[in-house]
Amino acid sequence: MNGLADEDLALLLLIRCFERKLLALFAQGELNGTTHTCLGQEYVPVSLRPLLRDSDWIFSNHRGHGHYLARFDDPEGLLAEIMGRKGAVCDGVGGSQHLRRGRYLSTGVQGQSLPVAAGVALHLKRHEPGALACAYIGDGTWGEGAVYEALNMAALWRLPLLVVVEHNGIAQSTPTSAQMAGTVAGRAAAFGVRHHALDDLDVAAVRREVAPLIEEARTDPGPLVLEFRTHRLGPHSKGDDVRPPGAPLIDWYAAYRAAHPAQSARIEAAAHDRVERVAAEVAARPPASWGGS
Amino acid sequence: MRVGENLNRALHGLLRDDSSVYVLGEDILDPYGGAFKITKGLSERFPDRVLATPLSEGAIAGAAAGLALAGEKAVVEIMFGDFAALAFDQIMNFAAKSVTMYGRRVPMPLVVRCPSGGHRGYGPTHSQTLQKHFLGVPGLSLFEVTPFHDNRAVLDRMLALGEPCLLFEDKVLYTRPMYGEGAVDELFAWRPVDDVAVVELADGGDPDYTLIVPGGLVHRAVSAMRTLLLEHDLAGALLVPSRLHPFDPAGVPELVPLLARTGLVCVAEDGTAGGTWGEHVAAGLHTRLWGTLRRPVALVSSAPSVIPTAVHLEREVLVQDTTIRSAVLEGLHG
Numbered sequence: 236m237n238g239l240a241d242e243d244l245a246l247l248l249l250i251r252c253f254e255r256k257l258l259a260l261f262a263q264g265e266l267n268g269t270t271h272t273c274l275g276q277e278y279v280p281v282s283l284r285p286l287l288r289d290s291d292w293i294f295s296n297h298r299g300h301g302h303y304l305a306r307f308d309d310p311e312g313l314l315a316e317i318m319g320r321k322g323a324v325c326d327g328v329g330g331s332q333h334l335r336r337g338r339y340l341s342t343g344v345q346g347q348s349l350p351v352a353a354g355v356a357l358h359l360k361r362h363e364p365g366a367l368a369c370a371y372i373g374d375g376t377w378g379e380g381a382v383y384e385a386l387n388m389a390a391l392w393r394l395p396l397l398v399v400v401e402h403n404g405i406a407q408s409t410p411t412s413a414q415m416a417g418t419v420a421g422r423a424a425a426f427g428v429r430h431h432a433l434d435d436l437d438v439a440a441v442r443r444e445v446a447p448l449i450e451e452a453r454t455d456p457g458p459l460v461l462e463f464r465t466h467r468l469g470p471h472s473k474g475d476d477v478r479p480p481g482a483p484l485i486d487w488y489a490a491y492r493a494a495h496p497a498q499s500a501r502i503e504a505a506a507h508d509r510v511e512r513v514a515a516e517v518a519a520r521p522p523a524s525w526g527g528s
Numbered sequence: 529m530r531v532g533e534n535l536n537r538a539l540h541g542l543l544r545d546d547s548s549v550y551v552l553g554e555d556i557l558d559p560y561g562g563a564f565k566i567t568k569g570l571s572e573r574f575p576d577r578v579l580a581t582p583l584s585e586g587a588i589a590g591a592a593a594g595l596a597l598a599g600e601k602a603v604v605e606i607m608f609g610d611f612a613a614l615a616f617d618q619i620m621n622f623a624a625k626s627v628t629m630y631g632r633r634v635p636m637p638l639v640v641r642c643p644s645g646g647h648r649g650y651g652p653t654h655s656q657t658l659q660k661h662f663l664g665v666p667g668l669s670l671f672e673v674t675p676f677h678d679n680r681a682v683l684d685r686m687l688a689l690g691e692p693c694l695l696f697e698d699k700v701l702y703t704r705p706m707y708g709e710g711a712v713d714e715l716f717a718w719r720p721v722d723d724v725a726v727v728e729l730a731d732g733g734d735p736d737y738t739l740i741v742p743g744g745l746v747h748r749a750v751s752a753m754r755t756l757l758l759e760h761d762l763a764g765a766l767l768v769p770s771r772l773h774p775f776d777p778a779g780v781p782e783l784v785p786l787l788a789r790t791g792l793v794c795v796a797e798d799g800t801a802g803g804t805w806g807e808h809v810a811a812g813l814h815t816r817l818w819g820t821l822r823r824p825v826a827l828v829s830s831a832p833s834v835i836p837t838a839v840h841l842e843r844e845v846l847v848q849d850t851t852i853r854s855a856v857l858e859g860l861h862g
Contacts, residue, residue: 292598326631335630340597344621350587351622354594354602361576368594381617384587391582525631 236491237439241502243281244491247438248499248506250277250301251488253310254469256510257300257317261473265518270317270331273301275468276401278487280305282441283369283399286449290363292355294348294370295341297332298401302371306339310513320520327523346372346379349398353385356394356456365453367395375406377415377422386458390426395456397449403467408477423460432462436487531675532702535566538679539603542687543574549687550595551578552588553605553641563607564643564702585614592638593623593692601637601687608654609642609696613661623692624667635690636667639683645698645744645798646830646846651837657744657798657830659805662694663773670773670805672696674743675707676718676725677770685770696772698744698798712750715757716766722780727766729757734785735765737792737856740809742772745796751849756856764856765790772805778816787813788820792859796828796852804829826859828852 239247254272261270276298284305287293295302303313309324316323317331324334332343342348348370356368376382377400389396400419404411423430431448435441445461452459466485470476492499529537542549551570553562557580561568571578581588585606592602606612612619619640626634646655659670671682671693686693711730712718718727727750728735737756741749749766756762765786769775777783787793793813795806810825831845 323631325629328631329629333625333629335626335634340630342622344617347590347617347622350584350590350618351594351597353587354591354596355598356594357591358595358598358600381586381590384582384584385590387582388584388587388591392579 236437236487236494238495238498239438239491241498243438244498244502245506246284246305247277247281247488248503249310249509250281250304252503252506252510253304253314254300256514258469258473260514266317267319268330269472271298271472272469273298275466275484275486276403277301278436278438278441279399279401279463279465282438283445286442286446287369288366290338290366292338292340292352292359292368294352294368295334295339296345296348296371296373296376297343298373299332299334299341299371302341303334303339307336310510311517314513314517315520315523318517319523320517321523322517322520323523326525328525345376346381348372349382349385350388352396353389353394356389356396357392360395360456367397367453369397369399371399371401373406374400374402374404374411374419375409375414377419378406386423386426386428389458390428393457395452396458397452398458398460400460400462401465402462403465405467405478407471408475419460419462428458428460430460430462432464434464436485436490529706530702531673531704531706532564532566534706535673535679535697535702536568538683539567539570540573541680542603542683543570543577546601548600549577549603550592550600551603551605552581552592554581554583554588554607556580556605562605564699566641566697566702567605585611586618589615589618589640590622593618593626593636596623596636596638597626597634603639603641603683605641607643608650609644609658610653610656612640612642612658612694615640619662619668619692619694620665624665627667627691633690636692637687637690638692639686639695640692641695641697643699644696645700646835646842647700649837649839649842652834655835655842657696659696659742659772659797660799660803663805663808667691669693669771670696671771672742672744673698673701674725674768674770675701675704675746676720676768677743682770696742696744701744704747715754716750721782723770724777724780724783725768726783726786727753727768729763733763735790736762737794737860738765738767738786738790739852739856740767740769740777740793740795742797742805743768744798745847748847748849749796749852752852752856755849755853760857762856762860773808775809776812776816777809778813784817788817790822792823792826792856793821794826794828794852794855794859796847796855798830798847801829801832823859826855828855
């Protein structure tokens, strides 16, 4: 794999360490409710980070911690949200999968964000040309009718809508082969929507490959579906992985660490320490207070 | 002026006065102008902000919420209010929740117009009045068009709330005239109290009974009141709120005498019986006015049934003026 700038690797490993810490906190009974980690998929939002602008809107989903941390260097606010502590991004009301900060917004219902993103994209096209609405969805999301209603509308109205599909091959417990007839590419083609699939896990290669496509989506508005064929290393939420133990899982970081051991060790140690400090500091905060309904 | 024309003019005025307003819906462009012609002329005048959509109620509501999120305002037409079921997730789980679920209030100026009600032979899936399915959703207000409330003021109020609103519009009402100031007919007069239109006998006095109905039932209610007066010597008052939910008539001091010093309060609505708006209003009145109410609040709904297409069968299921009259007589004397 190509070497990464320290900054990129630091962000990737911040996300990884953050997610690992969440699973550990759950195991210790320190967290309430549920969470969905993006272990293995960290490189997707990190690759896209320099290609997205502050003026772009980002719509995230249930598996969104990486999306948030790639947008905001704010593990404190995110963990406080998940732990219900003071300083939480959304006062502890939204939790892991309902975050809003500026032009970043996540929702917990599959497919729900795409029509909303289309509406935002309509506004952007008219008032802020060049900006786009980026919505992260998964392979399972393609079972929802809202996806097709929104794609149709966005294609008809030529809206600057970037749909990032994190196709990790498994929807909660259901493999893609058991829940999707045909392909994402075929479905995009049916609407005359641009589609590009990537298997690469290399951040620099991904950026090279998608940068001109995203630029085109800005200057020649219309939806673009970027399908990352990626790999979910962890469970759907926590302790609910029914895949056979020992099944081979593809991990970008295993490959990277093998190729760049010294840099990896140094930056992973720093990321680990940072997350530990954040967790200790946030856990000691008082409960979040909500101004009310 | 007819109610439909008043609503059409309200939309014209809204689009003219506020360049952030969009109107979205199916078949709303000229020359068609919408299935009920309420959007007539809008697209010719405001082609950039009056958008005809695919048949995608979920995406229409979602895109409208997206516009609202981005700082615009949106008015959605659901061709038949029955189809709001197709937009339920966007309305209930996104637009309404977004107002508060992100910790700090997110303004969501969004109106979903729902042409509703029967008496036109459109059958089980094109004749319903679905208020009860949207009751009690945090962050969601329900309004209904009435022949008393100017629709421009109602639209302005809904958008100013900064939370999604459903506007129910009885299809039969579109062709009925708006009541001007004061007179309803030679017997009854009306006046606004808070957001409630109060219809009473022109010569006043405490009523024998008080009706509470949404706008779509006004003409049937007034017809029942005429008969009750002329044939049974019973004087009635009628309360018609613009906002159906939240709605707390006992919280309006000027309305309390009409509720507490009357022989019977009866809430009538077009929704099917069971888990209704009227039951919710009645529960509030029982709680607030316990000890002063003379009798339990009487309820009138459509039958707990699908709404048949054939005219004679539809009539048996839907609320008629005679249904209201019978409920009042039974409530007072039964």
